[in-house]
Amino acid sequence: MQGSISDKTQINIETATHDSHHEHPDFRIFGLIVFLVAEGMIFLGLFIAYMAFRAMAPEWPPAGTPKLDLLLPGVNTVVLIASSLVIHQADAAIKKNDVKGLQLWFGITALMGIVFLGGQLYEYSHLEFGLRTNLFASTFYVLTGFHGLHVTVGVLLILSVLWRSLKSEHYGTNNHFGVEAAEIYWHFVDVIWIILFILLYLI
Amino acid sequence: MTAELSIPTQGPAEDDIVHNPRRWQDYFTFSTDHKVIGIQYFVTGFIFYIIGGLLAEGIRTELATPDPDLVDPATYNSMFTMHGTIMIFLWIVPAGTGAFANYLLPLMIGARDMAFPKLNAVAFWIIPPTGLLLMASFFLGPAQAGWTSYPPLSLLTGKVGEGIWIMSLLLLGTSSILGGINFFTTILKMRIPSMSMMQMPLFCWAMLATSLLMLIATPVLTGALILLSFDLIAGTAFFNPAGGGEPVVYQHMFWFYSHPAVYIMVLPFFGVISEVIPVHCRKPIFGYGAIAYSSMVISFLGLIVWAHHMFTSGTPPWLRMFFMITTMVIAVPTGIKIFGWLATMWGGKINLNTPMLFAMGFISTFVIGGITGVMLAAVPFDIHVHDTYFVVAHLHYVLFGGSVFGIYTGIYHWFPKVTGRHINDTWGKIHFALTYIGFNVTFLPMHILGLQGMPRRVAMYAPEFQGLNQVCTYGSYVLAISTVPFLVNAIWCAYKGDKAGSNPWNALTLEWQTTSPPQIENFEVLPVLTTGPYDYGDTAEVEEPAKVFTTSG
Ligand code: HEM
Ligand SMILES: [Cu+2]
Numbered sequence: 001m002q003g004s005i006s007d008k009t010q011i012n013i014e015t016a017t018h019d020s021h022h023e024h025p026d027f028r029i030f031g032l033i034v035f036l037v038a039e040g041m042i043f044l045g046l047f048i049a050y051m052a053f054r055a056m057a058p059e060w061p062p063a064g065t066p067k068l069d070l071l072l073p074g075v076n077t078v079v080l081i082a083s084s085l086v087i088h089q090a091d092a093a094i095k096k097n098d099v100k101g102l103q104l105w106f107g108i109t110a111l112m113g114i115v116f117l118g119g120q121l122y123e124y125s126h127l128e129f130g131l132r133t134n135l136f137a138s139t140f141y142v143l144t145g146f147h148g149l150h151v152t153v154g155v156l157l158i159l160s161v162l163w164r165s166l167k168s169e170h171y172g173t174n175n176h177f178g179v180e181a182a183e184i185y186w187h188f189v190d191v192i193w194i195i196l197f198i199l200l201y202l203i
Numbered sequence: 204m205t206a207e208l209s210i211p212t213q214g215p216a217e218d219d220i221v222h223n224p225r226r227w228q229d230y231f232t233f234s235t236d237h238k239v240i241g242i243q244y245f246v247t248g249f250i251f252y253i254i255g256g257l258l259a260e261g262i263r264t265e266l267a268t269p270d271p272d273l274v275d276p277a278t279y280n281s282m283f284t285m286h287g288t289i290m291i292f293l294w295i296v297p298a299g300t301g302a303f304a305n306y307l308l309p310l311m312i313g314a315r316d317m318a319f320p321k322l323n324a325v326a327f328w329i330i331p332p333t334g335l336l337l338m339a340s341f342f343l344g345p346a347q348a349g350w351t352s353y354p355p356l357s358l359l360t361g362k363v364g365e366g367i368w369i370m371s372l373l374l375l376g377t378s379s380i381l382g383g384i385n386f387f388t389t390i391l392k393m394r395i396p397s398m399s400m401m402q403m404p405l406f407c408w409a410m411l412a413t414s415l416l417m418l419i420a421t422p423v424l425t426g427a428l429i430l431l432s433f434d435l436i437a438g439t440a441f442f443n444p445a446g447g448g449e450p451v452v453y454q455h456m457f458w459f460y461s462h463p464a465v466y467i468m469v470l471p472f473f474g475v476i477s478e479v480i481p482v483h484c485r486k487p488i489f490g491y492g493a494i495a496y497s498s499m500v501i502s503f504l505g506l507i508v509w510a511h512h513m514f515t516s517g518t519p520p521w522l523r524m525f526f527m528i529t530t531m532v533i534a535v536p537t538g539i540k541i542f543g544w545l546a547t548m549w550g551g552k553i554n555l556n557t558p559m560l561f562a563m564g565f566i567s568t569f570v571i572g573g574i575t576g577v578m579l580a581a582v583p584f585d586i587h588v589h590d591t592y593f594v595v596a597h598l599h600y601v602l603f604g605g606s607v608f609g610i611y612t613g614i615y616h617w618f619p620k621v622t623g624r625h626i627n628d629t630w631g632k633i634h635f636a637l638t639y640i641g642f643n644v645t646f647l648p649m650h651i652l653g654l655q656g657m658p659r660r661v662a663m664y665a666p667e668f669q670g671l672n673q674v675c676t677y678g679s680y681v682l683a684i685s686t687v688p689f690l691v692n693a694i695w696c697a698y699k700g701d702k703a704g705s706n707p708w709n710a711l712t713l714e715w716q717t718t719s720p721p722q723i724e725n726f727e728v729l730p731v732l733t734t735g736p737y738d739y740g741d742t743a744e745v746e747e748p749a750k751v752f753t754t755s756g
Contacts, residue, residue, distance in 0.1 A: 045426035
């Protein structure tokens with residue numbers, strides 16, 4: 001920072017004792033998890049709202065709502081869950097300082113994420129109800145859309161880690177905050193999807 | 204591992220430190236220094252306080268007569284909507300969690316900054332543009348549905364203003380969540396090694412509880428506002444009964460945030476009071492553990508009482524019973540704190556200076572607000588006074604008599620630390636007297652008006668209420684004027700006041716063990732605890748020996 005402290009040696013003591021963010025990436029992971037708890041609360045609020053709408057409605061989904069097809073979202077779910085396993089391989093790779101491995105597994109995860117998003121868009125375009133058809137339709141689009149937004153952010157995160165990994169030495173055994181952060185975020189998106197899938201499609 | 208390198212500091216000698224004076228320009232930059240950010244929050248908040256206050260004077264002037272003669276009813280609606288929104292989201296929340304917590308937390312725990320300084324600056328810089336956005340809606344037809352923005356009303360009264368209102372609240376909520384992440388991480392992870400949780404100043408405990416609420420409750424408001432914005436803009440009907448929606452779901456989501464929000468607005472000041480009273484009474488705090496844990500209990504209970512705002516919204520009787528009981532139970536941890544403060548004052552060498560007067564003002568008015576709160580928690584009573592001036596009286600006793608008095612308490616107490624100069628005590632006392640009198644004259648009669656059945660949020664009222672309304676209106680003018688001596692005193696003394704030195708109150712918490720104003724990075728050498736935060740007076744008076752601090756290696 002801009003401070004100049006008179007005594008040089010004291011600066012050394014200070015850097016030795018002071019918890020600086022660069023020496024403690026674990027704060028950032030901690031912060032990320034706290035952030036995801038908050039983010040999860042948005043979803044929890046929306047899930048409970050959905051359940052409340054459902055509980056208050058005389059019939060759910062309201063009469064005349066076309067049935068949802070399970071095949072495509074089912075495949076999508078499998079893709080997303082599998083991608084969580086894939087991204088974990090990247091984490092294992094970078095811990096062994098294997099940047100090539102990191103790039104491979106992150107690349108595959110990003111592709112799977114894109115497949116998921118494509119599948120969702122395909123599903124949207126073939127559904128027989130629109131955003132305003134009825135309460136079920138509205139909640140369906142807003143919930144899946146909000147989740148899709150998170151998947152998009154996740155894919156972008158993964159791609160940005162990939163981009164940075166091209167710079168040699170950017171990530172390594174002892175320096176993989178970005179990798180870990182993207183992975184944690186991706187797992188989060190995955191867990192949210194599983195709950196969503198159960199809520200919207202299965203029960 | 205690190206502690207033996209540093210020396211126990213008892214306030215460094217002034218001239219040892221190379222001062223790096225702050226330049227005024229720093230306050231207009233994306234500074235990551237928590238002290239700069241704290242002041243940025245406060246000044247921004249205070250500007251909005253003045254705007255919100257002017258709106259309040261407009262409201263009161265309109266209410267001086269039973270007819271809508273100053274402004275038309277629609278304008279009146281937007282005035283109280285903007286007043287409430289500004290006061291809550293742009294003044295009290297930023298002042299409590301933004302200004303005080305940012306400035307004090309790192310100093311109190313011996314850290315050099317917050318855990319995520321850049322995030323901190325981002326959280327602050329969301330606020331001024333958002334405030335301006337909200338102000339802009341004045342010229343585009345502002346929202347009219349109150350700070351609670353209940354649908355379907357909020358969907359019917361002006362799309363543009365309501366859209367801006369939703370947008371602003373989404374942004375302010377985001378700022379609040381980012382702040383919460385920082386406070387939570389800082390308190391848990393950034394303490395000097397020699398400070399355990401039970402050795403933290405009580406303000407830190409209060410902020411820990413507050414940050415949990417910010418993290419858990421605020422996102423649910425975000426969810427509600429997302430759905431509301433779809434109803435408003437995309438024509439969905441989540442909350443619109445005309446399209447099969449359920450407005451009550453919005454109320455649940457809104458209050459799941461907004462009841463905790465009232466604790467977000469008051470817990471930081473519980474913390475401030477817990478700091479101020481021991482210093483100015485020269486006595487150890489009574490019941491450190493009880494006060495610390497009661498913050499956490501309040502935070503937990505605060506999450507399960509929200510439907511006491513909805514007793515008249517068709518809430519089924521068994522649910523009303525549940526919320527009535529949980530709400531009343533909250534008075535217990537709150538009462539524990541009050542007793543702790545009173546017992547601390549009991550037999551202490553009370554120094555009746557301005558911070559202490561404001562602290563006592565806080566306790567006296569907050570108790571009244573707490574009592575009316577418990578009255579409102581009783582379903583049979585609430586059904587009669589819901590949406591009357593009784594509620595207005597209650598909320599101002601806790602938000603003005605509580606939060607705003609708490610802000611002033613803190614300002615007078617830490618003014619010498621922040622500016623390095625004393626603030627004039629006589630003018631401070633004048634400020635206190637005017638505020639205290641103005642406040643009570645304005646809001647006490649509202650209890651009676653409410654009991655007599657005067658509804659809130661309407662520009663017109665029955666002529667028999669006029670007498671008391673005029674009392675309120677005159678009181679509000681006193682209240683407005685009371686701000687003037689404060690502003691003049693504070694600005695004057697910040698530049699011309701007597702030098703204060705690093706520890707003018709002889710206080711024991713760490714923020715006083717460095718220079719005033721604290722140097723950049725806070726401490727020359729990270730301090731080591733040699734004493735507890737409240738070990739004033741005779742050490743034999745210390746409540747529990749376990750709390751005597753030790754210098755751990
Ligand atoms: C012992 C503690 C408290 C209890 C039992 C309590 C209870 C209540 C109840 C039952 C209501 C609903 C009244 C109605 O709308 O019919 C209410 C309203 C309100 N309370 Fe409290 N309260 C307490 C403390 C606080 C505190 C500490 C604050 C803020 C710092 C606060 C701020 C408010 C506000 C702003 C409203 C009105 C909301 C609105 O409708 O605009 N309360 N309180
Ligand atoms: Cu409440």
